[in-house]
Amino acid sequence: MKFRRASPGPILDDLRAILGDRLSTSTADREARARDASHHHPEPPDAVAFPTSTDEVARLLAVCHAHRFPVIPHGAGTAVEGGIVAVHGGLCLDLRRMDRILEVNAADMDARVEAGVRRKQLNRHLEETGTGLHFPVDPGADATLGGMAATRASGTEAVGYGTMRENVLGLTAVLADGRVVRTGTRARKSSAGYDLTRLFVGSEGTLAVITEVGLRLAPVPPATAAAVCPFPTVAGAVDCALELLPGPAPARCELLDEVQMEATRRYAGLDHDPRPTLFLEFHGTAERVEEAARAADGIASRFGGGPFRWATEPAERDRLWQARHDGYYASLALRPGSVGYVTDVCVPVSSLAECIDRTRREIDACGLTAPLYGHVGDGNFHVVVLIDPDDPGELAVARRLGERIVDHALDLGGTCSGEHGIGLGKVDALERECGGAVEVMAAVKTALDPAGILNPGKVLRPRGDCAIVGRPEPPTNPIQATNP
Amino acid sequence: MKFRRASPGPILDDLRAILGDRLSTSTADREARARDASHHHPEPPDAVAFPTSTDEVARLLAVCHAHRFPVIPHGAGTAVEGGIVAVHGGLCLDLRRMDRILEVNAADMDARVEAGVRRKQLNRHLEETGTGLHFPVDPGADATLGGMAATRASGTEAVGYGTMRENVLGLTAVLADGRVVRTGTRARKSSAGYDLTRLFVGSEGTLAVITEVGLRLAPVPPATAAAVCPFPTVAGAVDCALELLPGPAPARCELLDEVQMEATRRYAGLDHDPRPTLFLEFHGTAERVEEAARAADGIASRFGGGPFRWATEPAERDRLWQARHDGYYASLALRPGSVGYVTDVCVPVSSLAECIDRTRREIDACGLTAPLYGHVGDGNFHVVVLIDPDDPGELAVARRLGERIVDHALDLGGTCSGEHGIGLGKVDALERECGGAVEVMAAVKTALDPAGILNPGKVLRPRGDCAIVGRPEPPTNPIQATNP
16 A cells, blocks of 8 residues: 555545534544554544534545545444554544434334444333334444444344344445445345445445444343353363253353453452353243253253353342453453453354363463453354553563464364454454455455545555555554553 | 457367366257246357366366356256346356265254255255254255355245355355355354355355355254134234244244135145135244244234144144145146246335235236235245236236336335345346445446456346457347246
């Protein structure tokens, strides 16, 4: 990628003509959007736009396209692979003022929202209006639905309900040159042409800017049972999960390893068993969830698991699951003052125990502390490597560790990213995973964004003759001193 | 699209050097691959290739690409939008000799097959090897899994298990120039880069040739209940289906309208009620399916439905569902000597009754006989317009009727094709549905197949400066005299 260094001044004048004082160049606004929730080195954009409509986004993109000025779409900033870091400067499109719930069709169990609507906002609305529905994709953070679509988010309920890949019906998206397109319809299925919806879902703002999202909703289950069960080994827990998937079919199926369990025990002063533990949830009628929990208890005991505790009352369910909910902050508290270098991979479930075992050995060999937890029902797990923010050596060790974890996942038939995306952090890993298919991705990118202005430097290595006005990528990527 | 008319002779020599006598130019082989199962006017390819490996497909494509010679991938030929008709001549790639089941991973409930494996072959294999698994996407015809992926097939079980969109884990595909790429992994979810799997699924051979398919499998349900229930009106049946979806959650949910029910009654001499009828199936444990059937009975009676008959024994289930299975041939028998002009659309389920009502009025107004049946759980229905093969006027009327049905579906928030694809038949309809998004599809097509050799004339209108050696598209599309 070539860089034509130029002052963004004239560009900003054109952008301000569209937005007025909803275009900010203040240091505070720029710095606040320089980083996501990860260790990635922050880089502020040159300006921050607060559009309130698809039409405004289209006009902004037309200007940026004409000037070859980078554009970085921004949701809630809760992702962890550096996807919103403005490595080449440019315009941050903060979409959080596009927060209208445009329609809810309860009979069809679908909704349409602007990209800046947060998932908790939507679920609150669905509850308050008595629809009996919810949006089930739950990445933990209160992300925007546009951001979740852009990063193909998933989370704890993916094993029961699917990820954003399965739960986005259609999109409104603005192309690099400002053209607005709609993909998909409200129909549940379609064989009408190329699946542009799925192409844009997970493209991390590099192919188009998502401004509206059509979503599938799911009925709120009439009953929920939560369960917790420790196992002698991670392998026992994973084998049990494999057996549970086709049968009692949990809607959530989480694993915390012994390091993570010890972390949560210390963090919350909980008196629970510090062995590897499965956290389960079953959705359905009262009879069905009770039947499922009892069946799961029986299966768990065959794999050495127990005691198997379960509950259907909300307060008791929350208590059982507290260790899971505390996960990330509990892990950071294992090493006060540390920051978390977070990575995730996803493998076929039958290879999960092996992948976790190899990962645990890599962690032990590198000498850092790194709890491990994950969505075992999907074969997806996270490692939080606790590193000293003042020690670049530890960052290098964590990076090398992350690469080795990816290599093990690929070796076992898995993927380099289960749900965190590629962003800045896994561009190399994507190439190792996909081989020649990365060339196909690059061809699609060039076709839709020939000037390379959409979130440059993310997902794919910049290539070819695209030319943007912006800063060259910073040569180093030193760690930040604040916790994510 | 420009056509450089040239003899394919030298090209065929190069292709024969790869395949020997597995390249055929016999009239019989060419004519046998000139048409699919629809009314679309047949056009034979110039030659038929019978490759047996991805590597051979790659070498064939490299030759065709160098010569700008069209390539038409061919599965079982069971589709109905003319997708395999060789409108510009070229090479038919008959993939049915690539019929190896490459791996079945029972623990992970996935499999990998060559593109020519048929779905019944896979299901037989899964049964005979005692896996307890099946591949649930069931379009009726014994299609190849490569063809099903290429057309984003679905069918009766889509409401319970999803379509090929949800059930393909990954692909091996050959690009237009012969490069081989692998998309996806065996991991159940991934946020690693653009979703090329979903881009190729449903691209109908216009972006790449699919040679291997990674599939999700599902447990064979321990029990199945089949049910049949007539209703006073289509609207009552659809309203009932809407109520069933979140609750008893049928794995199949089919509707036959009164014309189709009368057709099946006559065809099979069945003594059943000729009113609009729901055909349901529930999967799960014996208790669960009995509970679901009883709940469905209660719900149906609230919508005027009944008698509600259900069964769990296979022979009795088959008897109940016979009218549904007979559907297509029963409809043709309504008018002996006719051929079926088949179309399908898909709308939000809450608009299905309205769409069917408008469709029925359009049918009545045009004076042709056209039974209607569909996958009501998805909002998807089919119309089989019975036309006289010797009367071009009737074809024109059927075409106009098909267009009006599409317009109603689009007006109601739906799609022009629920599961039949675009092929030759719905290129215009796709443009009406997608507007500017068709330009995005065209940009992707041009990026991946700049010479336009992959299944030209299908899905998208040919455009730009692509140049293939082949026949110009035939100016007319007269109907064929044989039944599909």
